[in-house]
Amino acid sequence: MFVLSIIKDTIAILPANFGVPPAQALISEINKKYANRVLHDVGLCICTFDLVEAGEGKVRYGDGCLWYKVRFRMVVFRPFASEVILAKVKSSDEDGIRLSVGFFDDIYVPLAYLPQPSAFDPNERAHFWLPDSEATTAHELLESATADRMYIDQGEVVRVRIEADEFYDDEPGPPKASEGIAVKREARRAPYSMICSIAEQGLGPVPWWKSAQPDGDAMEAE
């Protein structure tokens, strides 16, 4: 789920940091600029892996910074399509399930990718799967005995397959490193989101498949 990306950039080192060894200062500046940010069509940057090469620091007219041309490798969170990962259920609603891996939580399981037949129980605020059931409509499913239902509860660890990922670039432009972290948050599309599936044997809450008789065991756990 993690990859190494090679990125080229020009990084400025403030005079205050001239005392620090250049490599260390550069890595810290790169981390400041990239860590925990989504790069379009690349993924979510975690941290700098290492520097590949760095040019000589140059002083430009207008500021006292040393500008370095650097090539570095970044650890990036970007699960590939069809990769299977573990995630936690963050919340559920009528449209599907939202998952989280702690540092990233724009992971969604739409209704179409839930195991069939399944339905959303508004009382429990959770989706459930009714294995070996003839029922097809949500109405019929909701009339089933609660004991037969296999709920996907909040906080449960699920195994999911990544089906697709999407990038949206709604930002006005990349923030400058010197401005630090932007604090204001508006309602907007997530820059990077993933669509996952649990509609397959072996996918879904981990306890479902823990033993040789997954169904019976999971029932007891309910």
Next chain:
Amino acid sequence: MEVVNARSALLSNVEVLNLLRELDAEHIARTKTAIRVKKEEEAAGKNSHDTHTEEISENLRTVELEAIQYLSADYQPSLHQSDASITQLVGGLQSFGLSKAEKLQIVNLAPTEPVELYVIVEELEDRLGNQMEDLLAAVSKSLNERAPEHPNGTVVVPEVKQTRDEDAVEVYEEADQETWGYDANAMEFDDTGEGAGVEGDLDVDDD
């Protein structure tokens, strides 16, 4: 900014976890030194005008800690894995004819039940047949090799700094040990380099 190669290599979860833990330990050590230096200066009655208090990016700390939390959670196999056990596991996986992506997922998820393996390996029965048990045995053997690491984040990662480059690729280069050398000189990451074929093989589309 220019993205030279968005996906130059794949990393396993344990590698990322080790890297982050190392970063975390470094950060804690640095903070401690900074505090100590400050105290000493204050004790000496110096007017401490900060020469360079290296500000640590809040973003980095956040993502670092959250990722460590996720990667070392009790439902992750990384708790029972180490560099050595993974190298050994990957060596053991050689004979099964799996793709790189499949091997990576086996390392990351450490499937111990057939049903978990079905999810990872396509057309499992046709391709592996009776070997499935051997594969699962290899995985569980690699897990039991070592007692769970203590989860407080202060794991000693010996010589990670020096071996980091090798770490990044070791999972994928198991078969051809002789191509291993190219990475040691640390400059040839682009696909034009000597190891072009090897890095190219990391392409996830490859089956």
